[in-house]
Amino acid sequence: MSTEDEKLLKEAKKLPWEERLLHKNWKVRNDANIDLAILCDSITDPKDPRLRDFGPLFRKTVADSNAPVQEKALDALIAFLRAADADAGRYAKEVCDAIVAKCLTGRPKTVEKAQIAFLLWVELEATEVFLIEMEESM
Template sequence: MSAEDEKLLKEAKKLPWEDRLGHKNWKVRNEANVDLASVCDSITDPKDSRLRDFGHLFRKTVADSNAPVQEKALDALIAFLRAADSDAGRYAKEVCDAIAAKCLTGRKNTVDKAQAAFLLWVELEAVDVFLDTMEKAIKNKVAKAVVPAVDVMFQALRSAFKSLLVFSTGS
């Protein structure tokens, strides 16, 4: 990395999250997502106030036009969802819509991470939003987006069925 890039990244770390995540330089956005994932990974209390500060950021970050940055944004979202509780559901609609619109037709890793994020939203009880988003996604004219949407719906159903089975057998 050039000295100029290092200086830019160092200066960008001083900016607020919104400015870093929306920066014109993709390297700044990429590093901001890595940092955001790291912060979210360090949060152990789902009532941590930082989670409320971060939730609104993901609508734009997961829709980034740069594929590697988008993938890092999904990593940060997954870290956020793992740390959060059902209160995070207030961000589900706009974030799920952005994921469906921009991530289901991406690279395999991007699609896998998008599906993981959807499943975490389901775990956080944002089932209605998930189903609404999937309904739109399976009506997409681009078949490449439909297959992952159907696949993640089956994954969610399989997971729910297994949980129900474990609950009903008591083991």
């Protein structure tokens, strides 16, 4: 990685999550998704207020046009869903919509991660949303 890229990534880490996750540079978005997955993996309390802030961001991140970034966004979503409780179900509809629209016809690994995310939504008692999305996608 060039020093220019390193500088860009270092500066981007100072930005709020939403700006990093939706940045015009794919490397910044990729790095932000990796950091978000690590952070969500470290959260042990499902009532952690940061989880409420992250939930709405996934609707846009899993629909990223860059395939590697999209995979990292799914990794972050999976980490989020593992850390969250049933309260995260409030984001299920819009995030599942984005997954159906953008992730089920991509690379095999992307499809696999999308399926894992759907199963985690079911575990979080968002079964109805999941079933509706699956029915509409067929």
